[in-house]
Amino acid sequence: MKKTKTxxxxxxxxxxxxxxxxxxxxLVFKSGVSPLEGxxxxxxxxxxxxxxxxxxxxxxxxxxxxxxxxxxxxxxxFPDYMLNMIKIGEMxxxxxxVMENLSVYYENESDLNREMKNxxxxxxxxxxLMVGVIGIMILKVIPMFAEIVESxxxxxxxxxxxxxxxxxxxxxxLLWLVVILVPVIIAIVFYIKTPKGRFVFDRLKVxxxxxxxxxxxxxxxxxxxxxxxxxQSGMNAIDGFNAVKELINNKHVTQKLEEASQKLTKxxxxxxxxxxxxxxxxxxxxxxxxxxxxxxxxSVMKKLSRVYGKEAEISLKRFSKTIEPALVAILSIILxxxxxxxxxxxxxxxxxxx
Numbered sequence: 001m002k003k004t005k006t007x008x009x010x011x012x013x014x015x016x017x018x019x020x021x022x023x024x025x026x027l028v029f030k031s032g033v034s035p036l037e038g039x040x041x042x043x044x045x046x047x048x049x050x051x052x053x054x055x056x057x058x059x060x061x062x063x064x065x066x067x068x069x070x071x072x073x074x075x076x077x078f079p080d081y082m083l084n085m086i087k088i089g090e091m092x093x094x095x096x097x098v099m100e101n102l103s104v105y106y107e108n109e110s111d112l113n114r115e116m117k118n119x120x121x122x123x124x125x126x127x128x129l130m131v132g133v134i135g136i137m138i139l140k141v142i143p144m145f146a147e148i149v150e151s152x153x154x155x156x157x158x159x160x161x162x163x164x165x166x167x168x169x170x171x172x173x174l175l176w177l178v179v180i181l182v183p184v185i186i187a188i189v190f191y192i193k194t195p196k197g198r199f200v201f202d203r204l205k206v207x208x209x210x211x212x213x214x215x216x217x218x219x220x221x222x223x224x225x226x227x228x229x230x231x232q233s234g235m236n237a238i239d240g241f242n243a244v245k246e247l248i249n250n251k252h253v254t255q256k257l258e259e260a261s262q263k264l265t266k267x268x269x270x271x272x273x274x275x276x277x278x279x280x281x282x283x284x285x286x287x288x289x290x291x292x293x294x295x296x297x298x299s300v301m302k303k304l305s306r307v308y309g310k311e312a313e314i315s316l317k318r319f320s321k322t323i324e325p326a327l328v329a330i331l332s333i334i335l336x337x338x339x340x341x342x343x344x345x346x347x348x349x350x351x352x353x354x
Contacts, residue, residue: 224305
């Protein structure tokens with residue numbers, strides 16, 4: 001999420017810390033305590049330094065005359081979406097409801113982020129281990145078997161001889177591979193960090209057939225969650241859409257959402273704009289069309305966010321469960337071929353000696 005620039009060198013709160021903070025603020029406001037009185041009390045009672053220091057700063061600014069929104073904005077380490085919702089809460093007198101909804105939103109964000117990390121981390125680790133094991137087999141183990149076979153005077157099969165020749169050439173060319181690959185990887189990383197490269201990479205994440213459907217579900221979930229909160233807070237669809245379009249940290253999606261926002265301002269329907277953008281699942285556009293006809297955008301957005309949040313979670317787990325056995329199978333096949341090409345001539349020799 002986009003963060004407001006700050007002059008303070010402070011740790012940015014993660015989604016779970018934001019959820020905890022919003023939950024505590026909701027409890028304070030629901031008890032009838034005003035933000036001016038409640039936030040100083042909360043800063044004194046909080047033991048978590050990541051939350052305590054920002055609250056102390058905010059409390060000081062509010063005592064000096066700032067509104068809650070201005071104080072949070074001045075602190076500088078809170079997401080723009082949270083700041084906008086605080087501003088809406090102050091304007092509508094619904095700060096307790098806004099904080100409660102934000103707590104649920106950031107808790108769901110934390111769960112989704114954890115699922116995404118789990119789905120990616122284990123396959124990556126497994127793939128690295130697979131490459132490492134195969135590398136050790138080819139560069140260290142196979143040459144040792146070759147020496148044993150040759151010392152016993154045995155004949156190496158044609159397949160094994162090809163593999164040994166490949167191993168020797170790989171050892172000689174390994175340094176050159178590193179010299180070539182490292183600059184290429186560095187160039188790709190630097191290109192992705194440029195505005196054009198970031199845009200191309202972000203567009204690839206949405207449009208590719210492997211991760212694209214999952215990414216669009218995540219977009220639908222986050223936009224649905226945001227619109228559910230904004231409509232509950234009394235904001236109309238156009239202003240709500242403008243408030244939540246910064247929730248997606250993807251340059252390509254941000255451009256599409258900006259185009260959609262301009263179309264909404266010109267009077268086009270929300271469902272048509274969502275369908276034309278090409279970044280939402282088909283069901284998302286159809287459900288919005290139903291909401292427009294029934295005038296029940298709030299409940300539809302809430303339902304859509306639940307549906308796509310669950311679908312994204314299931315898809316991430318399915319992806320993780322699919323990639324793991326596939327990698328294990330590939331590793332087993334490669335190791336089997338490598339071992340058989342060496343062990344078969346060695347077994348044949350031992351049989352002839354026996």
